[in-house]
Amino acid sequence: MGQVLTALAMRDAMRRAKAHGVGVVALRNSNHFGTAMYFTLMAAAEGCVAFLSTNSSPAMAPWGGREKTVGTNPWSWAAPAGRHAPMVLDIANTAVARGKIYLARQKGLSIPTGWAINADGEPTTDPVEALRGITLPMAEHKGYAISVMMDMLSGILSGSQFGKGVTGPYQAEHPGGVGHLMIVMNIEAFQPQQEFNGRMEELIAELKSVPLAKGFDEVVYPGELEARNDAKNRREGLRLPDDTVADLVDLARKTGTESVLPFDRTIIEAHQSVAG
Numbered sequence: 001m002g003q004v005l006t007a008l009a010m011r012d013a014m015r016r017a018k019a020h021g022v023g024v025v026a027l028r029n030s031n032h033f034g035t036a037m038y039f040t041l042m043a044a045a046e047g048c049v050a051f052l053s054t055n056s057s058p059a060m061a062p063w064g065g066r067e068k069t070v071g072t073n074p075w076s077w078a079a080p081a082g083r084h085a086p087m088v089l090d091i092a093n094t095a096v097a098r099g100k101i102y103l104a105r106q107k108g109l110s111i112p113t114g115w116a117i118n119a120d121g122e123p124t125t126d127p128v129e130a131l132r133g134i135t136l137p138m139a140e141h142k143g144y145a146i147s148v149m150m151d152m153l154s155g156i157l158s159g160s161q162f163g164k165g166v167t168g169p170y171q172a173e174h175p176g177g178v179g180h181l182m183i184v185m186n187i188e189a190f191q192p193q194q195e196f197n198g199r200m201e202e203l204i205a206e207l208k209s210v211p212l213a214k215g216f217d218e219v220v221y222p223g224e225l226e227a228r229n230d231a232k233n234r235r236e237g238l239r240l241p242d243d244t245v246a247d248l249v250d251l252a253r254k255t256g257t258e259s260v261l262p263f264d265r266t267i268i269e270a271h272q273s274v275a276g
Helices: 002-020 036-044 098-107 127-132 141-156 193-208 224-236 242-255 265-275
Strands: 022-030 048-054 058-060 075-081 084-091 178-186
Touching: 002 022, 002 036, 002 048, 002 178, 036 048, 036 075, 036 084, 036 178, 048 141, 075 193, 084 193, 084 224, 098 127, 141 178
Parallel strands: none
Antiparallel strands: 022 178, 048 075, 048 178, 075 084
């Protein structure tokens, strides 16, 4: 599982960074690991700056083409930010993360124009057509080029699969062949941690001090909204779609692990009765 492998590899990269200043670890023949920032934040919590890239199954065409051969190939950076929550970036190189299109399909919602084109190369707001078609790159040719470079780092350099050779979590009948690359830098090898923290706080203060553009209430730094949502979700809990809850209840029933489900018993019993 990509989540397990990547957590182990990130801990090893952190260990190497603490010993040598920099730790670089590549993984090959892995699988989808979920959210990249989960792992870079592990390093930020230990006084390090971290980078993580991964490749993924084809979702968009090379710039100027109409056949899916390039993955969204997400990447993340994270760094501690003194008294603030860590500064963190986690992006795919498409106009939107493919998972958001799957979520729109799951909820029966339309997607914005500019996220994807259908199989005929026409703009679409239908998530089903979008998934059958091609996800568009962010920033046009720039997003395509960055995605190819992340495939070079994650797939080629690691010795893993690349391009069309990578399969995704919705193609479970095939090995994923996913590759990852992580670079962890120990801040203390560059400057005292306290000095770095102070400089990060100064940068954030500078960002927030600018006059606001029309329609905006505040300026946020990368990772600030995610930190707020994390605190809110830990306080109030997560709301899962009904079909996701049903799938989890069904899986727990089959594996005899219903007692560990974090749901109210009435929810579990309701889904059990629907399942027959």
